Amino acid sequence: MAGMSDVAKRAGVSIATVSRVLNNSESVNEATRMKILKVIKELKYQPSRVAKRLRSKRVSSNLLGVLIPDIQNPFYVDVLRGIEDIAYKNNYAIIMCNYGQDEKKEIMYLDILQSEAIDGLVAAPVSENDQRLKNIVKNGFPVVCVDRGLAGIDVDIVWVNNEEGAFAAVSHLVKSNYKRIAYISGLPSIPSSKMREAGYRRALKPNNLFDPALIRWGDSSYESGVNLCAELLDLPNPPDALFTGNNLITLGALETIHKRGKLIPAEIAIVGFDDMFWSSSLNPPLTAVRQPAYEIGKRAGELLIQRISDPLRPCIQMTLNAELMIRSSC
Amino acid sequence: MAGMSDVAKRAGVSIATVSRVLNNSESVNEATRMKILKVIKELKYQPSRVAKRLRSKRVSSNLLGVLIPDIQNPFYVDVLRGIEDIAYKNNYAIIMCNYGQDEKKEIMYLDILQSEAIDGLVAAPVSENDQRLKNIVKNGFPVVCVDRGLAGIDVDIVWVNNEEGAFAAVSHLVKSNYKRIAYISGLPSIPSSKMREAGYRRALKPNNLFDPALIRWGDSSYESGVNLCAELLDLPNPPDALFTGNNLITLGALETIHKRGKLIPAEIAIVGFDDMFWSSSLNPPLTAVRQPAYEIGKRAGELLIQRISDPLRPCIQMTLNAELMIRSSC
DNA sequence: TTTTAGAATGAAAACGTTTACATTTGTCGG
């Protein structure tokens, strides 16, 4: 691979000049610029991003980190797509880290990201009290949080109004005259689980429908959806409707429901948090709270790139609206 | 951030010695090793992967590239998970590039990856004739292909027996007495589309069931599934069964089928290529050809790491078996 | 003519490592 010195030699200039035309900085004679560009093409020269990164911490090195809890969750896939589109447009590459809700793995990835000298990071932290990430933010490193915030720290966040979303979903269930509405939650350590629970309770309150026996805490996984749904259906006095705390849980609950041959919505209604692009392909089409995941990713990406270029701008908390997509599952 | 020289100074040794204990290479006195390790902890020293990468091209710098066509396709997500698990175990980080079936984007990402000085690359190329990737392989750079090969070039590949998988699926349809079996294919430029078509034709042949009117070519997307399925159902003599060419197409076709209120399998049967972890959650549970996607990723990761440490070992083409998961959609 | 200002370029240091080579020290055989 040809380096900058090869280009310089062949063009009869110094590497400094080559660097200058590459970064079209300062003044360089039009004729030499042309010649250098020609040589670059001839040699198929490609600047080393690594060297660039090593040398200049104050100049964008065009690498972004993304740290997410679960790549298997379609929500994060869409967030990732959003970030990636923005990154691509701005000539950034992405180093993706999937920590699978495992704090050890998260810490290791955080270390790696730092040591890769990335320009900035979009992260959905393992919890509100993620000490490691907090420190990184405190050190003034550009970070944007998605889906989950960081307690007691000022940081850019893009998320959704979880409580309102849950409230809308459960209210719709109430209006449709369901009486025993269960909630299968994700990990209690994740702030959004709590907020969704709050919305659930608030919607149930006026009609006095709340029953603590109908609430189940899991680990945000497909399996927990399968199992907790079974538990609920096995209750002596089972629910007539289900509010599921995320994507994966919904899908898991559906497996159990179908396996038992229960009819939706006649025997059990269901509304899920998190829409999926194929929700209409389910039978019956699923009613769900739509988080604009792609949009979240896009906004987060934009915010991050802004912060990189202006580290001092005040933090923004961006709350997008969750929208209830009413289909036929309740 | 503390650098190696800080550690060296504080420990009263030269940076060379520090480097040696970091790479536990050569002989270094046990006492000094201890002292250095202690200082490293004290200063929370973290070696810069960037500098490491810049300096030594012949030593693993612990960064892998992954280049995939469509992160929205759950198949690739699972492949990615497989790669990532192996990478994590071997202390590699992953830089993920999603080119969205867009050749321009693929080329840009290939450039970036090169210039990031990654150790190796797992890629699903845009086509068999991907010139750019071919060159990279020719230059002796460690590459493992997944899902799609590279024509006329010796390269490690991990994929699935596409023809057999399709054959099994369509045979099952034939045995179940369906007479007009349609195929909605993905992009014709992707080798696997062709192979799946071959299996489809082979299964139809003995019973003379093949009808060119029942075959449709799309672009491997959800939308193409929606539209082409509609086209087929609108035929004067519509199919009684559907074989869909991938994940996304299946989901799209399901949307159309449900929207029209067609009963599965009574009015239209369906078997899809690519299983999903939530296939049992569909109603009715979907019969599908299961590619062991996670396994594919894992194997590819292993192969890549092997190749990095032994660039000369002969190439391996690993064909895993696709398995027909019979559920109730046909 | 002599300054002077700017434009264009070059020389060399720096980024944080690895590594080839050199040096010091200690040990042992003769």
Added chain:
DNA sequence: CCGACAAATGTAAACGTTTTCATTCTAAAA
């Protein structure tokens, strides 16, 4: 007591850029 070897460590060059500072050159101002 000397030479030789091995173990432990140090010195400095390299990796491929960016960037500061210095230099050269040209042309306009004095």
